[in-house]
Amino acid sequence: MNTVNSRAFDRISCCVLSFCCAMIACSGAKSDKPPPLPQQLTDRCYTAQRVLQAQNASTDHVPMALKWRQGDGVTTITEDQLGKRLRAGRAGTQTWVLARGGSGKSRLVGAVQAANCGQVPVIRIDAALDLRPKMTVATDEKPALGQVLLEQLGGQPEDDAIEVLQAKLGGQPWLLILDGTDELSQADRRAMGKDLAWLAKSGATMPHFVRFERPGFTLGMRAMQPDAVAELPELTCEQADAVWQRRTGGGSAYQAALAWRAKLNLDRKRPDGEGCRYVFMPTFRDAETLADLAVDAGKGMDDLPATPNRADVFASWTGHRVRGVATSTDAALGWLDRMIALGVADATEPDFVLTLDRCQNAKPPGGVTAEEACTALMGSTIVKAGPSKHIWLPRNQTLTDLLLARWLVAKHSECETLAGATAELASLELTAMVIAQTGGRRCLSPIVAALCSRGTQVEDIAKFTDEALSRDSDFVGVVQRGAEKASGACERAVFASLGRPSP
Secondary structure: OOHHHHHHHHHHHHHHHHHHHHHHHHHHHHHHOOOOOOHHHHHHHHHHHHHHHHHHHOOOOOOOEEEEEEOOEEEEEEHHHHHHHHHOOOOOOEEEEEOOOOOOHHHHHHHHHHHHOOOOOEEEEEHHHHHHHHHOOOOOOOOHHHHHHHHHHOOOOOOOHHHHHHHHHOOOOOEEEEEOHHHOOHHHHHHHHHHHHHHHOOOOOOOEEEEEEOOOOHHHOOOOOOOEEEEOOOOOHHHHHHHHHHHHOOHHHHHHHHHHHHHOOOOOEOOOOOOOOEOOOOOHHHHHHHHHHHHHHHOOOOOOOOOOOHHHHHHHHHHHHOOOOOOOHHHHHHHHHHHHHOOEOOOOOEOOOEEHHHHHHOOOOOOOOHHHHHHHHHOOOOEEEOOOOOEEEEOOHHHHHHHHHHHHHHHOOOHHHHHHHHHHOOOHHHHHHHHHOHHHHHOHHHHHHHHHHOOOOHHHHHHHHHHHOOOOOOHHHHHHHHHHHOOOHHHHHHHHHHOOOOO
């Protein structure tokens, strides 16, 4: 064979060999290729991506940076980096994303979903709206989580959830986002824990679990400890001021609002040295609520107490929103208390479902009929539509915390039982609302001790307690008495932190 023919043969052989290798590779890839995504997940992915695109284009959008804690290391990451790290999370393990109510957590959930759903299957479950309703009809064979997975994957109620899960997703990596598990009752959280154990024992390919929650007693949660924790920090002073400028309209109105908040010491800053952050404006919701009250004050509505705390802020905002029905904040909150008391399903806590029947069975604050009062309430901004046509819920979790705190303090006259019941609910935001009540402040030492006993960080306890305690003439004495009663290093450190002056 001459050289030319030899080279031609070599080229032909190389091409044939390459073709055969490609066919073998393609054949292998085809056998390992995961099934196509269910249409339901694809549709939700497109929706999440469109919503995120619109939010990012808004002038109100503030890019988020988070603290990433893994092992002993702490780093600052962007939203994009968070999405990538969650996608790389190990199957069967958890990452917790902690963010205060009103901090932009819902947008962050959507951002994580949108960033990942085009790469791996993502199932996003709202614990309160998706999971809790299924718990009332769940069985050992048809757990609530299995029912929700069937719905999300396009299965039928009679199908086996695990079989559908494997058929639809195969053995590929996937993410299960659980949003708002902190909004479940203790009984519901225990039921959710059983459901997660059911999934772990099912033999199905495990997801990486991503739990979005508010700050709580994370170190005291022994079941399924996370591989990593991402935390959304509080607003900086600059970010909070920008919210105020937009909310008040700017110009002279903004300057008047700043003077109002300075008079009430609502611009007090954190003493923790993490940059400029306001005690009363850690989130967008807090900043917006206070700005609304500044505008209300300019209209002559009842002002806040001279030394307000966190509960005073949200109680006044609530009262102002139903001013046509209730002549004062106390009257408005008393009316809501009576409604909530009608929704106590068991001895632990109310269900917070507001219906016309419950509303009409609670004595209105006076001056109007029950029908008129309830119509005004259900049309106000302090409630939002519930899961069905004739059900309403408090507008956000912060208002729910306020109402639950008032219920807890009214129910528990003994400090030890109040402290235990509060700590059992595992929310520092709720704890702050309890401490802000007169009965809760009286029980400050036992409540702090209960938080410490559950492994809560000193700086977290001190931060939330600082928001809850009014800086009135009794403040110094309250802190001193608490320090004297402190029996452990954690408690002593909390009261020492509370005694530090603000910058």
